[in-house]
Amino acid sequence: MSGISKSVFHAVLLTVIIMLIGGAFYIYADSENFWEVTDPLDPQFNPDDFAFNNYDNHDELAEVLKILIHPGMSRKEAENFLDGSPDKRGGNDRTNDEHILTGYTIRQKIDIEMLRAKSSKVVSYGFGGRRKLMNPLFGGWHVTAFYDEQDRIIQLVVRNEPLFDEGRL
Numbered sequence: 001m002s003g004i005s006k007s008v009f010h011a012v013l014l015t016v017i018i019m020l021i022g023g024a025f026y027i028y029a030d031s032e033n034f035w036e037v038t039d040p041l042d043p044q045f046n047p048d049d050f051a052f053n054n055y056d057n058h059d060e061l062a063e064v065l066k067i068l069i070h071p072g073m074s075r076k077e078a079e080n081f082l083d084g085s086p087d088k089r090g091g092n093d094r095t096n097d098e099h100i101l102t103g104y105t106i107r108q109k110i111d112i113e114m115l116r117a118k119s120s121k122v123v124s125y126g127f128g129g130r131r132k133l134m135n136p137l138f139g140g141w142h143v144t145a146f147y148d149e150q151d152r153i154i155q156l157v158v159r160n161e162p163l164f165d166e167g168r169l
Contacts, residue, residue, distance in 0.1 A: 143156055
């Protein structure tokens with residue numbers, strides 16, 4: 001190898017190594033447990049391992065919560081997922097809070113007010129987001145639960161969208 005081609009070879013090799021290390025870091029940061037089963041329909045799924053940060057976005061999270069939590073489920077059971085997730089910030093009672101959700105449309109505001117009228121307790125759950133590492137604008141996960149007088153789930157709202165269709169209420 002000539003002097004120039006040897007230095008080019010070293011530069012290319014160094015670039016490849018840096019890219020491999022960067023890719024490995026990205027995979028690690030994006031998924032602390034790459035092999036964890038996160039699909040609740042998979043027979044290997046363990047509900048005790050549920051964590052909000054196992055999902056890439058609010059839409060994925062909503063689909064999973066539709067399977068794990070259902071209308072009529074007791075608050076205690078629901079909070080195994082909503083308040084028991086290792087990445088939680090905790091539930092906040094928002095029953096008397098006039099502005100329980102922000103950024104909703106007029107239709108959503110009407111839906112939320114109707115839910116409020118049916119509910120005896122409204123609790124917002126916040127979860128820190130690992131995705132913040134990759135996207136500094138990501139503020140974490142936000143789920144609001146509406147409970148009836150028997151402390152049973154009426155509705156979950158994920159990213160200002162009701163999770164259960166009207167027929168299931």
